[in-house]
Amino acid sequence: MDFLVxxxxxxxxxxxxxxxxxxxxxxxxxxVSGLATLVSLLLGVPMGLYLAVSRFRGREFLVxxxxxxxxxxxxxxxxxxxxxxxxxxxxxFLGLMYTPTxxxxxxxxxxxxxxxxxxxxxxxxxxxxxxxxxxxxxxxxLQFWWLIIxxxxxxxLAAVMAGFGRVIAEVGxxxxxxxxxxxxxxxxxxxxxxxxxxxxxxxxxxxxxVLLLITYSITYLLTVLQQRRRQA
Amino acid sequence: MTSVLAVKNIVVKRGRRFRxxxxxxxxxxxxxxxxxxxxxxxxxxxxxxxxxxSLPDKGELFFxxxxxxxxxxxxxxxxxxxxxxxxxxxxxxxxxxxxxxxKLRGQKTGAKDRAYTWLQRFGVEHLATQxxxxxxxxxxxxxxxxxxxxxxxxxxxxxxxxxxxxVISRSTLIKEFxxxxxxTKTTAIxxxxxxxxVLALASRVVILDQGRIRAxxxxxxxxxxxxxxxxxxxQIPPMPGS
Numbered sequence: 127m128d129f130l131v132x133x134x135x136x137x138x139x140x141x142x143x144x145x146x147x148x149x150x151x152x153x154x155x156x157x158v159s160g161l162a163t164l165v166s167l168l169l170g171v172p173m174g175l176y177l178a179v180s181r182f183r184g185r186e187f188l189v190x191x192x193x194x195x196x197x198x199x200x201x202x203x204x205x206x207x208x209x210x211x212x213x214x215x216x217x218x219f220l221g222l223m224y225t226p227t228x229x230x231x232x233x234x235x236x237x238x239x240x241x242x243x244x245x246x247x248x249x250x251x252x253x254x255x256x257x258x259x260x261x262x263x264x265x266x267x268l269q270f271w272w273l274i275i276x277x278x279x280x281x282x283l284a285a286v287m288a289g290f291g292r293v294i295a296e297v298g299x300x301x302x303x304x305x306x307x308x309x310x311x312x313x314x315x316x317x318x319x320x321x322x323x324x325x326x327x328x329x330x331x332x333x334x335x336v337l338l339l340i341t342y343s344i345t346y347l348l349t350v351l352q353q354r355r356r357q358a
Numbered sequence: 359m360t361s362v363l364a365v366k367n368i369v370v371k372r373g374r375r376f377r378x379x380x381x382x383x384x385x386x387x388x389x390x391x392x393x394x395x396x397x398x399x400x401x402x403x404x405x406x407x408x409x410x411x412s413l414p415d416k417g418e419l420f421f422x423x424x425x426x427x428x429x430x431x432x433x434x435x436x437x438x439x440x441x442x443x444x445x446x447x448x449x450x451x452x453x454x455x456x457x458x459x460x461k462l463r464g465q466k467t468g469a470k471d472r473a474y475t476w477l478q479r480f481g482v483e484h485l486a487t488q489x490x491x492x493x494x495x496x497x498x499x500x501x502x503x504x505x506x507x508x509x510x511x512x513x514x515x516x517x518x519x520x521x522x523x524x525v526i527s528r529s530t531l532i533k534e535f536x537x538x539x540x541x542t543k544t545t546a547i548x549x550x551x552x553x554x555x556v557l558a559l560a561s562r563v564v565i566l567d568q569g570r571i572r573a574x575x576x577x578x579x580x581x582x583x584x585x586x587x588x589x590x591x592x593q594i595p596p597m598p599g600s
Binding site: 253255256258259261262263264265266269273276277 | 409439444446448449450458459462505515
């Protein structure tokens with residue numbers, strides 16, 4: 127128990143003292159995971175909507191891929207992205223290896239199937255006749271999609287929370303493609319692993335409290351938004 | 359007289375199976391046509407085609423003599439209204455739901471006023487600010503009907519609109535609906551299994567079975583047809599003079 131208390135006190139001390147490195151790591155964590163969540167939202171929501179509503183040959187294959195992708199191991203994603211961005215890899219010329227951009231790409235790959243799968247599931251819970259009703263009311267294709275998004279907004283918010291929670295907590299992909307470079311690509315999860323490896327448990331614990339604080343704050347804000355919309 | 363909606367030689371398939379095969383069917387202005395038949399007869403499929411919600415695999419659909427194609431289906435849909443068995447309201451206020459069709463059709467000003475008038479007409483204006491998903495089945499279907507009439511459609515298409523309402527509320531709503539239909543002179547196509555609805559509302563009855571039109575005529579005339587007895591079974595109501 128002493129460990130936990132000491133870790134919590136040290137976390138508060140680091141935050142209150144304005145420790146530059148901790149703040150830099152926390153901001154990079156937020157930036158990388160926030161951007162990855164945003165991109166996965168832009169890719170995953172249309173993908174989920176289309177898969178839920180459309181019928182075409184090979185749809186089951188794609189849906190299976192999305193569902194399997196929801197459980198993609200971050201380390202495997204990290205390995206594949208690293209192979210592509212490696213100096214001699216097919217995308218090596220971009221020079222993205224060990225950069226925050228590569229971390230955003232890897233995290234986007236992790237979060238997109240989750241956002242797409244949860245969006246698809248939310249749309250499939252709507253009555254299929256509701257789609258016909260919206261069309262019958264005279265909706266253009268754009269109006270149709272907008273109304274469907276509005277109708278499943280709570281499900282989409284849940285998808286955002288799940289996607290953000292998954293990427294901010296992952297360590298394997300960030301380590302593989304970001305390299306945990308100090309002041310450049312070090313995020314909270316990779317720092318925690320580093321401190322544990324160094325035997326610096328109290329600092330690792332303090333960083334874990336910071337990570338939990340960030341994750342909880344963002345998720346809480348999204349939850350408030352979700353519940354307020356539910357009551358509206 | 360110019361038909362409002364008409365189909366010619368239409369075929370609708372699901373896979374290799376024929377769901378609907380209608381050589382000719384037209385609806386004249388002011389008519390209330392009831393489509394009846396057993397489950398799987400093709401009634402709802404025909405209604406979906408007439409509502410331009412799905413185009414037939416073969417054949418032609420005409421709206422006011424103009425052929426309906428992918429290119430003008432949206433414009434035609436915007437002159438029709440459809441009410442389904444479920445009220446199918448969206449997660450917003452009753453008034454917003456009632457005004458939704460008008461807004462989608464580009465009528466921004468006065469949409470809510472007109473929608474409110476129709477909510478009054480169906481006796482649900484006191485629910486205007488309430489979330490539509492909190493309504494009872496009967497209330498929700500009244501909102502759904504108000505939403506459809508607010509559009510002042512050239513043809514109102516209804517797919518068993520009273521089927522999920524309890525018996526007492528149903529008879530009251532059918533009376534109100536009939537009064538609104540006759541006062542607005544709205545042309546309507548009604549899919550139903552209920553012979554009381556047919557007798558109360560329809561000016562013409564079309565009997566569908568296995569995707570084909572088997573008989574049609576006035577409710578009185580069709581009641582004398584042998585197919586009526588076959589379809590109605592124990593439900594058959596006594597027809598005065600038949």
